[in-house]
Amino acid sequence: MAEPKALVPASGHDKLMIGQSIAGIYVAHAILILGIVIVAFPIYYTFVASTHSLQTILRPPLPLLPGDRFVENYYEALFGGVGRIGGVSVATLLVNTTIVALGIAIGKIVISILSAYAIVFFRFPFRMVFFWLIFITLMLPVEVRILPTYKVMVDLGLIDTYTGLILPLIASATATLLFRQFFLTIPGELVEAARVDGAGPWRFFKDILLPLSRTNIAALFVILFIYGWTQYLWPLLVTNRNDMNTIVIALKKMISFADADTEWHLVMVTSMLAIVPPILVVVLMQRWFVRGLVDTEK
Amino acid sequence: MATVDLKDVRKVYAGGVEAVKGVSIAIPDKALCVLVGPSGCGKSTLLRMIAGLETISAGTCSIDGKVVNAVGPTERDIAMVFQNYALYPHMKVYDNMAYGLRNRGMPKDEVDKRVRTTAKTLELEHLLERRPRELSGGQRQRVAMGRAIVRNPKVFLFDEPLSNLDAKLRGQMRVEIKSLQRQLGVTSVYVTHDQLEAMTLADVLVVMNGGLVEQLGAPLDIYEKPASTFVASFIGAPPMNLLPLRGGQLVDAVTLPEIAGNAATIGFRPEDCEVGADGAVSGDGLRLMARVEGVEPVGAESFLYCAAGGGKIVVRVAGRTEVLVGDQLPIFARREKLHFFGSDGKRV
Numbered sequence: 040m041a042e043p044k045a046l047v048p049a050s051g052h053d054k055l056m057i058g059q060s061i062a063g064i065y066v067a068h069a070i071l072i073l074g075i076v077i078v079a080f081p082i083y084y085t086f087v088a089s090t091h092s093l094q095t096i097l098r099p100p101l102p103l104l105p106g107d108r109f110v111e112n113y114y115e116a117l118f119g120g121v122g123r124i125g126g127v128s129v130a131t132l133l134v135n136t137t138i139v140a141l142g143i144a145i146g147k148i149v150i151s152i153l154s155a156y157a158i159v160f161f162r163f164p165f166r167m168v169f170f171w172l173i174f175i176t177l178m179l180p181v182e183v184r185i186l187p188t189y190k191v192m193v194d195l196g197l198i199d200t201y202t203g204l205i206l207p208l209i210a211s212a213t214a215t216l217l218f219r220q221f222f223l224t225i226p227g228e229l230v231e232a233a234r235v236d237g238a239g240p241w242r243f244f245k246d247i248l249l250p251l252s253r254t255n256i257a258a259l260f261v262i263l264f265i266y267g268w269t270q271y272l273w274p275l276l277v278t279n280r281n282d283m284n285t286i287v288i289a290l291k292k293m294i295s296f297a298d299a300d301t302e303w304h305l306v307m308v309t310s311m312l313a314i315v316p317p318i319l320v321v322v323l324m325q326r327w328f329v330r331g332l333v334d335t336e337k
Numbered sequence: 338m339a340t341v342d343l344k345d346v347r348k349v350y351a352g353g354v355e356a357v358k359g360v361s362i363a364i365p366d367k368a369l370c371v372l373v374g375p376s377g378c379g380k381s382t383l384l385r386m387i388a389g390l391e392t393i394s395a396g397t398c399s400i401d402g403k404v405v406n407a408v409g410p411t412e413r414d415i416a417m418v419f420q421n422y423a424l425y426p427h428m429k430v431y432d433n434m435a436y437g438l439r440n441r442g443m444p445k446d447e448v449d450k451r452v453r454t455t456a457k458t459l460e461l462e463h464l465l466e467r468r469p470r471e472l473s474g475g476q477r478q479r480v481a482m483g484r485a486i487v488r489n490p491k492v493f494l495f496d497e498p499l500s501n502l503d504a505k506l507r508g509q510m511r512v513e514i515k516s517l518q519r520q521l522g523v524t525s526v527y528v529t530h531d532q533l534e535a536m537t538l539a540d541v542l543v544v545m546n547g548g549l550v551e552q553l554g555a556p557l558d559i560y561e562k563p564a565s566t567f568v569a570s571f572i573g574a575p576p577m578n579l580l581p582l583r584g585g586q587l588v589d590a591v592t593l594p595e596i597a598g599n600a601a602t603i604g605f606r607p608e609d610c611e612v613g614a615d616g617a618v619s620g621d622g623l624r625l626m627a628r629v630e631g632v633e634p635v636g637a638e639s640f641l642y643c644a645a646g647g648g649k650i651v652v653r654v655a656g657r658t659e660v661l662v663g664d665q666l667p668i669f670a671r672r673e674k675l676h677f678f679g680s681d682g683k684r685v
């Protein structure tokens with residue numbers, strides 16, 4: 040049933056490319072489908088496990104089809120789970136993680152777009168010194184500077200706070216460089232036209248630079264949101280209270296050493312729930328930045 | 338409404354390049370002044386100094402009698418049309434034109450009225466809702482013009498605004514710019530490297546070379562009396578024929594009129610050449626024998642590329658020609674059509 044569609048390339052042309060045979064297309068599709076199966080199977084299996092009872096999971100082999108415990112398991116994980124993750128509901132964990140991921144993504148974008156703006160469009164003393172300082176921090180990811188950063192956070196009393204979770208991860212050389220490269224491609228004439236048109240530095244930023252950066256911002260937001268969502272080491276260090284955990288940390292804490300003590304069905308449910316927001320961001324933002332692309336390029 | 342006065346203006350760039358080496362130009366009210374010269378001679382730099390986009394290293398620039406050296410581009414009340422149009426890619430044509438007005442705090446209905454009036458003048462009404470990428474090159478150019486006109490500034494500045502258009506459109510826009518400028522009566526400075534554009538547009542023509550003014554005047558005056566070999570070879574197409582004089586003599590010359598001063602170069606325009614032997618054309622002037630090396634019929638006229646007088650010359654003849662490559666041709670140029678230049682290249 041699917042095969043007539045599969046023959047039509049996405050661009051809508053119904054002609055084959057030169058040197059392309061029908062068999063070739065089938066082979067290519069087979070390889071692509073195989074790839075998807077390999078990547079998606081673990082996620083599917085997690086979903087399957089999240090719909091069975093603990094007893095079923097612990098008695099191998101695990102069935103390949105979803106079970107009948109979907110509603111019970113998800114209800115328990117979302118609303119019933121007192122005592123399991125130190126008395127914190129999955130909802131709280133999702134809220135925490137969302138705040139952290141949003142904070143990191145938005146904070147990084149705001150800081151990096153502003154610093155790139157300063158470096159590209161303004162002539163001030165030691166401009167290149169600042170540029171290289173930012174550049175050098177590329178070589179200092181969180182893991183390298185983790186002890187001094189931790190000490191600073193303790194001294195500032197920021198353990199178990201959102202600020203403590205977000206702030207050290209915000210400074211971003213990568214995003215600054217990305218915006219810098221993009222700003223450098225903006226023709227000088229456009230900047231001058233804006234000056235002649237009476238746009239001061241702030242107006243130029245707001246009316247011209249920001250709209251032109253839309254697609255870059257959207258792409259970066261997706262990447263940074265997922266980066267923030269999946270942070271492990273730093274949240275592990277800087278949170279002690281269970282109600283400040285992110286979902287990744289909580290997942291880790293749900294798994295105890297003895298297999299039988301771990302409520303695997305709920306771990307699986309939590310895993311599934313942890314995947315949903317990043318997927319939502321990708322799907323929603325993808326539509327948004329495709330529109331951005333259509334608007335500025337075409 | 339405004340005059341523009343440049344007094345000994347200089348520009349030294351941060352790297353030490355001296356792009357403009359002391360230029361003085363007085364542009365009268367409502368005049369269209371064209372700066373023409375080869376690429377890199379400092380035309381754009383000079384224009385950008387008038388715009389306030391580039392600081393003035395020395396000298397003064399005055400608009401309407403007021404020195405504006407320290408005034409920013411926004412407050413100078415100028416509008417500029419850029420070579421690549423520099424339209425805001427994410428804004429509709431309407432907003433592109435309205436942006437400068439809004440930034441100056443003009444009320445909404447006044448902005449709307451002005452944009453629509455200007456769009457009407459330029460026949461852009463049906464394009465107002467489009468974005469720059471949905472426009473052809475010619476339409477973008479018009480929008481760039483519209484963005485300048487809608488502001489109703491004291492001075493228009495154009496930096497090679499037509500160089501990205503095809504030849505036909507360029508010709509049309511040239512005529513249109515000229516008539517718009519007349520009609521609006523706004524003092525304008527127009528930069529180009531195209532001598533045809535320069536000749537046809539200018540009220541005041543400024544020929545620049547190496548950061549200096551070579552000659553300044555009415556276009557036809559410059560054409561008829563070029564101040565130097567540089568101007569002679571830059572203005573006019575094909576350019577003036579220039580042949581070297583050695584000890585007051587010209588190689589291959591049949592008759593040579595009296596040489597003015599101690600001229601080192603003799604010049605005559607292709608269109609001032611007459612073809613024919615002694616009997617056919619008469620009078621005082623330069624006669625020389627030329628060997629035809631190429632013939633270019635263009636329809637209304639033909640150009641003969643010849644070797645003569647120890648150099649190369651071009652001869653323009655009207656209509657068709659029977660002349661063939663390899664022919665020996667007697668050439669005559671009248672005394673009053675001859676130009677003489679000294680060894681420093683200056684007219685004598």
Ligand SMILES: Nc1ncnc2c1ncn2[C@@H]1O[C@H](COP(=O)(O)OP(=O)(O)O)[C@@H](O)[C@H]1O
Pocket residue numbers: 350351352354355356374375376377378379380381382383
């Ligand atoms: N921003 C700049 N910094 C240094 N040199 C420059 C700059 N802009 C132009 N120049 C130099 O100044 C000279 C004149 O440039 P320009 O005014 O752009 O010439 P034109 O417009 O006549 O082609 C050139 O030699 C050019 O290399």
Ligand SMILES: [Mg+2]
Pocket residue numbers: 380381382
């Ligand atoms: Mg230029």
